[in-house]
Amino acid sequence: MSWKAFIEKQKTAATIFTHALRKNELSHAYILEGPKGTGKREMAQLLAQTLFCENRKGTEPCHECRNCRRVLSGNHPDIVWVKKEEDATLIKKEQITYLIKEFAYRSVESQMKLFIIEDADLMSSQAANSLLKFIEEPHQNTVALLLTEHIHQLLDTIISRCQVLTFSALSRKNLEEKLIEQGISKPLATLSSSLTNRYDEAISYCKDEWFANARLLVIQLVQKLLNSTQAGLSTMYEHVAPHFKDQKQWDIALDLLLFWYRDMMSIHLDRLGEVVYCDKLDELKSQTLQKSLQHIADDMAYILKAKRQLLLHVNGLSVMEELIVKLQGEA
Ligand SMILES: [Zn+2]
Structure with missing residues (x-):
């Protein structure tokens, strides 16, 4: 995915990020919120590639250099990606403590550090409070991305310290294309995307x-x-x-x-x-x-x-x- 392609799908969020990248004025913390399947995770990945790419052209990463590939495989040393562990129900305090410890060190390879919390609404209250303390203090050259489908379940104090980017539900055409990309036949993709604009619902119809x-x-x-x-x-x-x-x-x-x-x-x-x-x-x-x-x-x-x-x-x-x-x- 490129920023150019994202501008057609999630215009507001993509425009805000590309503008900030061009001016080199990223905020310290963003919340990417909206329904499942609207591209929050993909945009977080694209931002990570853009920040660390070795051959970036304007705001577009090359997708091919070592850093771009390391972002995709989840192996970049200056990125911490936190999500709920498989058999847990919540993101634990220890996971946030680990993240904070990682950020106490200087970045390993570049000037920049990025942390991404997926399903941020699933943080335990202790985890959320630790995170709050962390984002209250200014950290140079760090960017935090909190991804969520349920923003109202985040602490107000966290929301107020982040720039909130809302991802809108996909248009029928975009949802249909996305289903076809997932291997769904066109007749089923067209029919289910006419019934709902939610990706998770549409894919479960198709299956x-x-x-x-x-x-x-x-x-x-x-x-x-x-x-x-x-x-x-x-x-x-x-x-x-x-x-x-x-x-x-x-x-x-x-x-x-x-x-x-x-x-x-x-x-x-x-x-x-x-x-x-x-x-x-x-x-x-x-x-x-x-x-x-x-x-x-x-x-x-x-x-x-x-x-x-x-x-x-x-x-x-x-x-x-x-x-x-x-x-x-x-x-
Ligand atoms: Zn690259």
């Missing part, structure tokens, strides 16, 4: 067999609904209903159904780039030919109404029954 099957069942249902076979209800009873057990799962079913109709609308409006069921484009196109824009809009309104009924705790199955009769009547 969940239930979700992949839910997608196939909704496609099967919609084929019956849109091919005027009047077989919507029987398909729903035989195949769909056994798969969706509670309100949350039915709500996902309705979203998956809604995306199909929204795709037809996107095709009507010639916005192919917005199609979620991208692997079903031919089928979607031929179905779209059979429906007017007004019909599709009406169908979407029925689905949205069904979602509201679910919220009011109407039983999922009866919501679906009513919806299918309506959608089929429209076909």
